[in-house]
Amino acid sequence: MPDASIAAHSGSFSVAVTGSGGSGAVTTGLILLEAAAHAGYFGMLSRSAGPQIRGGESAAMLRLGPAPLACMDDRFDLLVGLDWLNIARFIDEIPLDRDSLVLADPAAGTVPAVLTQSGARVREVPFKELAGSVADGRANMVALGALAAAGGFPQDALLAGLNAVLAGKGDRVRQASSQCLTLGYEQGIETLPRAAGAARHPVARWNISGNEACGLGALRGGIRFVAAYPITPASEILEWLAPRLEQVGGSLLQAEDELASINMIIGASFGGVPALTATSGPGLSLMTEGLGLAVASETPLTVIDVMRGGPSTGIPTKSEQVDLNIALYGLHGDAPHLVLAPLTISDCVFTTQWAVQLAEHLQTVAVVLSDQLLGQSRTISPPPPNLELPLVRRTLDTPDETYRRYAPSADGVSPMTVPGTPHGMYTADGLEHNQRGTPSSRASDHLEHLDKRLHKITAHDFGAHWAEMSGDGEIALLTWGSSSGAVREAAARLEAAGASVRVVALRLLMPLQSDALRDALAGCSRVWVIEQNHGRQLFHYLKSFDALPSDAHSLARPGPLPLRPGDIVAALTEEA
Amino acid sequence: MNAPATTPALRAKDYKSDIKPIWCPGCGHFAVLAAATKALAHLGLPKEQVALISGIGCSSRLPAYIDSYGFHGVHGRALAVAAGLKTARPDLTVLIAGGDGDGFSIGGNHFLHACRRNMDMTYIVMDNEVYGMTKGQASPTTAPEWTHSKMTPHGTGMRRFQPAAMALAAGATWIARGFSGDPSELTRLLVEAIQHPGFSLLHVLSPCQTFRPEQKQWKEQVHPFADSNTGDPVAAAQRIHADDGMALGLIYANHLPVWQPRNQATSSIAALEEEFRV
Numbered sequence: 001m002p003d004a005s006i007a008a009h010s011g012s013f014s015v016a017v018t019g020s021g022g023s024g025a026v027t028t029g030l031i032l033l034e035a036a037a038h039a040g041y042f043g044m045l046s047r048s049a050g051p052q053i054r055g056g057e058s059a060a061m062l063r064l065g066p067a068p069l070a071c072m073d074d075r076f077d078l079l080v081g082l083d084w085l086n087i088a089r090f091i092d093e094i095p096l097d098r099d100s101l102v103l104a105d106p107a108a109g110t111v112p113a114v115l116t117q118s119g120a121r122v123r124e125v126p127f128k129e130l131a132g133s134v135a136d137g138r139a140n141m142v143a144l145g146a147l148a149a150a151g152g153f154p155q156d157a158l159l160a161g162l163n164a165v166l167a168g169k170g171d172r173v174r175q176a177s178s179q180c181l182t183l184g185y186e187q188g189i190e191t192l193p194r195a196a197g198a199a200r201h202p203v204a205r206w207n208i209s210g211n212e213a214c215g216l217g218a219l220r221g222g223i224r225f226v227a228a229y230p231i232t233p234a235s236e237i238l239e240w241l242a243p244r245l246e247q248v249g250g251s252l253l254q255a256e257d258e259l260a261s262i263n264m265i266i267g268a269s270f271g272g273v274p275a276l277t278a279t280s281g282p283g284l285s286l287m288t289e290g291l292g293l294a295v296a297s298e299t300p301l302t303v304i305d306v307m308r309g310g311p312s313t314g315i316p317t318k319s320e321q322v323d324l325n326i327a328l329y330g331l332h333g334d335a336p337h338l339v340l341a342p343l344t345i346s347d348c349v350f351t352t353q354w355a356v357q358l359a360e361h362l363q364t365v366a367v368v369l370s371d372q373l374l375g376q377s378r379t380i381s382p383p384p385p386n387l388e389l390p391l392v393r394r395t396l397d398t399p400d401e402t403y404r405r406y407a408p409s410a411d412g413v414s415p416m417t418v419p420g421t422p423h424g425m426y427t428a429d430g431l432e433h434n435q436r437g438t439p440s441s442r443a444s445d446h447l448e449h450l451d452k453r454l455h456k457i458t459a460h461d462f463g464a465h466w467a468e469m470s471g472d473g474e475i476a477l478l479t480w481g482s483s484s485g486a487v488r489e490a491a492a493r494l495e496a497a498g499a500s501v502r503v504v505a506l507r508l509l510m511p512l513q514s515d516a517l518r519d520a521l522a523g524c525s526r527v528w529v530i531e532q533n534h535g536r537q538l539f540h541y542l543k544s545f546d547a548l549p550s551d552a553h554s555l556a557r558p559g560p561l562p563l564r565p566g567d568i569v570a571a572l573t574e575e576a
Numbered sequence: 577m578n579a580p581a582t583t584p585a586l587r588a589k590d591y592k593s594d595i596k597p598i599w600c601p602g603c604g605h606f607a608v609l610a611a612a613t614k615a616l617a618h619l620g621l622p623k624e625q626v627a628l629i630s631g632i633g634c635s636s637r638l639p640a641y642i643d644s645y646g647f648h649g650v651h652g653r654a655l656a657v658a659a660g661l662k663t664a665r666p667d668l669t670v671l672i673a674g675g676d677g678d679g680f681s682i683g684g685n686h687f688l689h690a691c692r693r694n695m696d697m698t699y700i701v702m703d704n705e706v707y708g709m710t711k712g713q714a715s716p717t718t719a720p721e722w723t724h725s726k727m728t729p730h731g732t733g734m735r736r737f738q739p740a741a742m743a744l745a746a747g748a749t750w751i752a753r754g755f756s757g758d759p760s761e762l763t764r765l766l767v768e769a770i771q772h773p774g775f776s777l778l779h780v781l782s783p784c785q786t787f788r789p790e791q792k793q794w795k796e797q798v799h800p801f802a803d804s805n806t807g808d809p810v811a812a813a814q815r816i817h818a819d820d821g822m823a824l825g826l827i828y829a830n831h832l833p834v835w836q837p838r839n840q841a842t843s844s845i846a847a848l849e850e851e852f853r854v
């Protein structure tokens with residue numbers, strides 16, 4: 001395999017801001033991202049927090065460039081340390097090298113050896129002292145000005161970013177901040193070479209987080225009821241949705257636990273209102289009995305699992321693609337359902353919308369596997385497509401007395417009546433039942449309904465959305481969910497170095513589109529299955545369906561560190 | 577809430593479905609079924625406007641036997657299903673039925689939170705102080721010295737769960753105790769429970785013929801409460817604690833704000849999306 005370790009970085013540049021609690025590192029990053037958008041960049045911001053609830057150290061990591069970006073880079077061009085307390089916690093997440101620049105405030109003490117060891121250059125800027133010259137001035141705003149200069153942003157873009165993010169603060173705060181920005185901007189920081197080369201695209205773009213994107217996808221899909229119990233890193237979906245659901249005529253109920261939330265959305269959906277919950281691994285574990293009930297009673301619902309490090313309480317603030325197994329297999333009994341995973345931050349909109357509409361149309365459960373990396377990161381990217389899919393719940397408004405809720409049909413989907421509909425009365429049941437819904441333990445009823453619930457899902461034509469594919473090379477990089485970003489960039493680097501690569505990124509995991517997958521892999525000399533977990537969950541799943549060539553390779557890396565394109569390139573190059 | 581004048585008034589038997597109950601002959605739950613159909617007929621509720629939600633247990637089989645919308649879910653979660661349904665569909669009359677195991681053991685947390693949420697719904701618990709469906713184990717309301725289950729050969733050794741006291745403490749706004757051996761009083765209480773705006777708990781002593789045959793004696797043991805509801809929770813707590821658990825009638829009723837969704841469709845999704853545009 002050709003050497004792609006020194007790869008085309010496509011003109012992007014990466015910046016990290018770190019600081020202890022209250023230093024404003026994350027706010028600095030958020031303003032910088034918004035300013036970058038106003039300056040015409042695309043980009044993304046991911047964040048890292050220590051285990052403290054409040055007042056712990058945090059880091060904002062940004063990557064900006066002339067075209068949409070789907071993953072963080074291998075290294076950082078610039079690190080701004082607002083202070084150096086606990087910097088060691090982040091250093092694994094912020095790789096520096098001899099081309100990197102560290103902006104350091106002499107007031108924060110000497111730059112720690114863990115940073116200088118990398119060979120990075122250090123440039124001192126007295127953030128604190130400069131801020132002291134402005135009434136209510138803050139050091140992080142001076143640093144932000146310096147960052148904007150390094151990024152080559154015009155000052156008006158910076159001010160637009162400031163006003164957008166600090167819209168809720170008073171005039172005084174914004175005034176003091178903008179004075180500090182100017183001070184920082186005028187410190188004569190040279191523009192980063194990569195930033196200088198970035199072309200500006202004055203096209204429409206959005207600034208959205210994955211969790212917000214899941215919330216929006218839910219609304220677009222028709223969700224009007226949500227019940228949920230708070231959990232990191234999913235809570236922002238719920239906090240975003242609560243007021244907005246009300247504004248579109250829906251509601252959100254904070255449940256007493258996840259056993260309640262899953263059953264609450266079953267109740268709402270039974271009532272005819274499309275319903276969803278969002279959680280993370282521990283919550284999904286509690287919900288699995290309810291998921292089986294929804295499958296058996298054919299009650300449509302959607303669950304978003306924003307995955308975090310596991311098992312058990314695991315690593316709540318870090319990303320890991322570890323819940324594929326429970327999403328696929330966690331239900332007892334034979335319980336066919338849907339499992340999907342968004343591929344990028346902005347794809348959270350489409351994938352959630354699609355999942356909701358599929359669940360409604362097929363009267364089943366859809367599990368959407370997002371993760372902390374997608375959910376708590378923000379992207380500047382083109383507005384996500386709004387797919388007006390003609391998929392809605394099949395209901396019956398004027399049934400007669402012969403109505404049977406679970407009557408057979410060609411595609412396995414039986415029209416539902418909604419409570420309030422005369423003559424449509426039935427009792428939904430998690431016990432195996434006959435066509436009317438009456439509990440039955442007869443073999444013929446069991447077989448009929450097992451077949452029905454499977455058939456409606458496997459017979460559905462999912463079209464082209466089951467995966468995103470690019471390239472037609474001999475080496476296939478097969479991946480799912482949030483790893484797709486790093487995999488696609490690794491593929492681009494390998495291509496640039498002369499390798500012939502294709503990428504297949506799975507959005508629909510269950511039901512597995514085995515035939516389409518086999519076609520997609522046809523003619524490959526080597527297949528790599530790439531995922532961010534320890535147990536090779538996707539690899540084993542695909543093997544169990546005989547969907548992989550017998551010599552397929554697995555590249556599985558657990559969290560908490562993000563999967564970087566360079567790691568993938570290195571692993572593939574090593575093995576080749 | 578009354579049926580339109582043009583449709584003939586429904587009678588109790590019109591609310592019965594054509595499905596035959598699986599219950600043992602003599603089971604107390606039959607009387608609860610009869611009381612439910614009578615109460616619905618008395619209130620003249622259109623069948624399609626009623627949703628009856630349950631969990632798992634002999635008692636939880638009730639929904640299929642009534643000709644209304646029903647949801648027979650999993651063990652212990654009926655109140656959660658009902659809360660979601662009522663929030664999404666405030667127009668429906670939502671009733672929940674189940675046993676003491678379903679409601680007070682596996683579903684105990686939902687019971688507390690349903691009481692404090694005070695949604696407008698009625699919870700009927702058929703208490704037989706035993707797990708009937710799984711063939712006779714002790715439940716939270718079983719007396720500590722009851723040794724007839726192989727699983728607790730020494731008895732549970734634990735004090736009994738006090739449904740009315742728990743409901744009162746958790747904030748339920750209507751609490752009464754009925755007895756399946758007194759069907760007309762049971763019907764009257766159920767009508768009142770459904771009419772009460774807010775969360776109503778109707779705790780029904782409903783004997784298990786098969787695993788607690790000694791409950792035949794309940795007929796002789798029940799008695800009315802000595803005094804009547806004042807709407808004062810402190811007085812209600814005193815009545816509950818002074819009582820032997822066999823007193824029947826209204827224990828507590830009070831009018832407090834009912835939880836309701838505050839949705840009003842003031843915006844569109846397209847308008848909400850503007851916040852993301854740079």
Ligand SMILES: Cc1ncc(C[n+]2csc(CCOP(=O)(O)OP(=O)(O)O)c2C)c(N)n1
Nearest residue numbers: 632633634635651675676677678707708709
């Ligand atoms: C999760 C789960 N655990 C255990 C059971 C077994 N189970 C079924 S009904 C029941 C107890 C029912 O007792 P109760 O609610 O008092 O109703 P009864 O049958 O006495 O009317 C149990 C333990 C189950 N169905 N689901």
Ligand code: SF4
Nearest residue numbers: 600603634708784785
């Ligand atoms: S076991 Fe007991 S509770 Fe169950 S049906 Fe028989 S008598 Fe009723």
